[in-house]
Amino acid sequence: MKAILLKEYGLPHKLEVGEVPKPVPKDEEVLVRIHSASINDWDWGLVRGNPFIIRLLYGLRTPKIRIPGVDISGTIEAAGEEVNSFSIGDEIYCDLSECGFGGFAEYVCVPENMVSKKPGNLRHNEAAALPHAGLLALQGLIHKREMKSGERILINGAGGGVGSLAIQMLKPLQAEVTGVDSGEKLEMMKSLGYDYVIDYKTTDFTETGERYDLILDAKTNRSVFTYARCLKKKGRYVTVGGSMTRLFGIVLVGWILSLFTGKKLSVLALKPNKGLDQLSRLAEKGILKPVIDGPYPFDQIPELIQYFGEGKHKGKVVVKIKDSSM
Ligand SMILES: NC(=O)c1ccc[n+]([C@@H]2O[C@H](COP(=O)([O-])OP(=O)(O)OC[C@H]3O[C@@H](n4cnc5c(N)ncnc54)[C@H](OP(=O)(O)O)[C@@H]3O)[C@@H](O)[C@H]2O)c1
Structure with a gap:
C-alpha cells in the first residue's frame, strides 16, 4: 500500500x-x-x-x-x-x-x-x-464543568481546527463569544458565528480590560497571572496547547491561584476518541x-x-x- x-x-x-x-x-x-x-x-x-x-x-x-x-x-x-x-x-x-x-x-x-x-x-x-480538533474543543469546553448558556467566552487561536469547531458547539447556548486569531482569518470567524473578533497581531486581548467566564486557548503564550487577570470571578481558563514553558507554569501555579482566587486555570489532557459519539450526534443534528x-x-x-x-x-x-x- x-x-x-x-x-x-x-x-x-x-x-x-x-x-x-x-x-x-x-x-x-x-x-x-x-x-x-x-x-x-x-x-x-x-x-x-x-x-x-x-x-x-x-x-x-x-x-x-x-x-x-x-x-x-x-x-x-x-x-x-x-x-x-x-x-x-x-x-x-x-x-x-x-x-x-x-x-x-x-x-x-x-x-x-x-x-x-x-x-x-x-x-x-x-x-x-x-x-482530534473536535474532541479538544468539546473536552476543553466541558473540562471540570458543564457548559452554561449566556456566558462570555474568549477563544484564543480561534480560526484553527479547535476554534472553528468550538464556536459551533457554543452557538446553541447563546454564549457571547470573542475569537482571537490573525487578521486574514477574521472574516471566516465572523461567518462561523463569533460575536467579536480580535487580530492578535494588532491587539493584545489581555490588555483590553475585558473579563470572561471562560477562556479556551489553543495557543498559550502568556503567564498564568495574565490569564487569571482576564477572568471574571469564578471564571475558568482551559488550555489545550501552546508554549511548553507556559503550560508548565499553568500546571504548577494554576492550582495555587485557584485556591486563592476561586478562578480555575488548567491544562486539558486530551482523551482521544472519548465523546466521539457525542460529536457524531452534533454533526447529525447539523450543529457541527x-x-x-x-x-x-x-x-x-x-x-x-x-x-x-x-x-x-x-x-x-x-x-x-x-x-x-x-
Ligand atoms: N491537550 C492535548 O492533549 C493536546 C493534544 C494534541 C494537540 N494539542 C494542542 O492543541 C492545539 C491544537 O489547536 P488547533 O488544531 O486549533 O491548531 P491550529 O489549527 O494550528 O490553530 C491555531 C490557530 O492559532 C493561531 N495563532 C497563532 N499564533 C497565535 C497567537 N499568538 N494568538 C492567537 N492565535 C494565534 C493560528 O493562526 P496563525 O498561525 O495564522 O497566526 C491558528 O489559526 C495545539 O496547540 C496542539 O499542540 C493538545
Missing part, C-alpha cells in the same frame, strides 16, 4: 512517499480503507521531533512511528475474530494518536474500541476533520460542520504539513486518500 514514510526527524520535505505491506488486523482490530485524513499539530511535531517531549515518547534520535497521521475517515474492509460492534463495509472515523498513528496511508489497523460510526450526513472529507481547507491530493502531504506548521491554513487541512472519495 502507499504510505507517507517518516525515516528521520527533520522538516516535512524529508518525508517520503513509499510502498509498505498492507497491515493485517489482530483479533480485536478492524482494517480500515482510509478515504480521507486531516493534518494536526501532532504531525507537525512528530515529523520534526519537536517539542523534545515527542522524542521522549517516540524515539530520541530516530522516530519509532513509521507513518504519521492522526485523524481518518474510511470504510472497514476486514475485522479480527473478536470484533463484534462493527461489520465489513461500515463507514467509520477516529483519532489514531493513542494507537500508533498511521493515518497517511491507504490502510490502517485500529482497535475496535477506538472507532465510531461516521456521521451519516458528513462526507469522508468532512468527517476526517473532526475527531467542519471548516475544511482542501481536500488536497495524497502526494502533497509533506508540503501540507509545512503549510499547517506555518499557520497558513483556515480550519482543518484535509487530504483525500482514496481517489473516488468525497
